[in-house]
Amino acid sequence: MKLLRVGPEGQERAALRDAEGRIRDLSAHVDDFAGAGVSLAAIDRLRALDPASLPELTEPGRIGPCLASVPTFFCIGLNYAQHAAETGATPPAETIVFSKAASALSGPDDAVRLPRGSEKSDWEVELGVVIGKRAQYVSVAEALDYVVGYCVVNDVSERAFQIERGGQWIKGKSAPTFGPVGPWLVTADEVPDPQALHLSLALNGTTMQDSTTADMIFSVAEIISHMSQMMALVPGDIIATGTPQGVGMGMSPQRFLRPGDVMELEVEGLGRQRQDVVAG
Secondary structure (H helix, E strand, O other), X not given: OEEEEEXXXXXXXXXXXXXXXXXXXXOOOOOOOOHHHHOHHHHHHHHOOOHXXXXXXXXXXXXXXXXXXXXXXXXXXXXXXXXXXXXXXXXXOOOEEEEEOHHHEEOOOOOXXXXXXXXXXXXOEEEEEEEOOOEOOOOHHXXXXXXXXXXXXXXXXXXXXXXXXXXXXXXXXXXXOOXXXXXXXXXXXXXXXXXXXXXXXXXXXXXXXXXXXXXXOOOHHHHHHHHHOOOOEOXXXXXXXXXXXXXXXXXXXXXXXXXXXXXXXXXXXXXXXXXXXXEO
16 A cells, blocks of 8 residues: 555645555544554554545645654664765664654655755655564564555755764754655555665756665664664654765765755655755
């Protein structure tokens, strides 16, 4: 299933994109896609519905973030071999885990607003993983059983805030609109191998990132298992699993986002995003 949320900001309703691309209203069957609403059990109940029986939304309007809110917006750093190389970093021996503020969450086509004082805002196309049941002390072999679905994430990052201002990376990751997710939450049964997905990002029509999840240093299963040894992952948590090479920070000379730029990004089978960059 491809699940999404449509409507004006703050007034989105749950919906389903059927096999013919029609948008079907799910609001009679689920309050919203967040927390228990994206548990494996909740999604199984939706799977039992006949899409043809659901009202069609002929003019659905804006697509909002595919999750209404998140308990935690986790991110994985330096998780693509070629991205680590372009930044001059040694590939990590253990998964680097950090987070974005939950308030960064935004829709896939909403404008990205550069925060005040931004000098080095950057793009990062990523595979997003959404947890569907509580995961603690899980093995690599069983880790994917805890995934309810996948989505496109743009882990927008202000590099000066992230690297030059001291403290944790979260400072450069968390401005409002710095977490576009969607357009769809694609259920895990439609993604048989999360390590075999093409992902790309274009800036003003020029391809900047073009890679596959096969270049990940730590697989999705390894990430979930590793994190679960140190914390409990819960339904609705999202994990942005790292970005491939081609970010602005890695260019020579470096290139960062400016008002008027347009980002277009895609992960194979999970849909496309498009964001205009505007001053905050």
